[in-house]
Amino acid sequence: MTDAKTKIAQQFMQALPHARALGMRLVSMGDGQAEIAMDYDPRFVGDPETGVIHGGAVSALMDTCCGAAAMSHPASPGGTATIDLRIDYMRPATPGQRIRAHADCYHITRSVAFVRARAMDEDEARPVATATGTFTVEGK
């Protein structure tokens, strides 16, 4: 990614109050692909007994990452909103570990972007969750 593009991508994250509240950091974004990381935080815990992060926080990470992938597709004029998003939770994320999502906008039309994503903790061979979603394609 060029420096200019990196800067735009970083500004994109900073402009989203909810992504900022969850401490999301953009790792990369471009050509219909995006990668975003979210550090472990005790405030995001969903199961007090095990200390596992709430599914809702993982959903927010997936949604942001999928939206970023859709926006970064060369055929996208820039804006997007989620139409639908399905998340499959394969296993609990290991408490204390950072979660990283990678999204791929694998098809786009004039109106709809089709995106899939994977979320991983430090054990990258076994995804924590996968997502598939459709997003609107809108002008800036």
Added chain:
Amino acid sequence: MMARTRPEPVQVVKQRRDAALKALVEGVPYIGFLGVQFDRRGDELTALMPFEEKLIGNPLLPALHGGATAAFLEITAIIGLSWGMLWEEIESGAFDPEAIVGGKLPRLPKTIDFTVDYLRSGLPRDAYARAQVNRSGRRYASVHVEAWQDNRSRPFAQATGHFLMPRRDG
């Protein structure tokens, strides 16, 4: 003929139920982080997510973040499902609500999958949601949730999720 036991005073019953619900909700840090609250009328729960700046996803519109909406729906589903189980156990006497208040929280259902439909953009206002448990078996449950803002008949998001039920002892 046996004398019927006098029903407990309504305030005692209410207080016990409200305390159990409060302990269940306050046990989950992420619910507190998003500021989600629950309003109880009998066994029916309505979730409330008061508007806050940090819930915004698109600052230009502005609109609620899809992730905040998804989390709100998932929280409503999990608490709705847990409350349904807990309600039956409290009423039948199988579960002592005092134990929950004392910190012994029931184990929560685990999300298997969750699908959110975004019907219209979430406005920068308070949001409400209700869950309907369509099936609750011994191992799996299917729950539908609807969220709305000013107008109950115009939901801004809905979701369906499947959950793995916690193992019950005995």
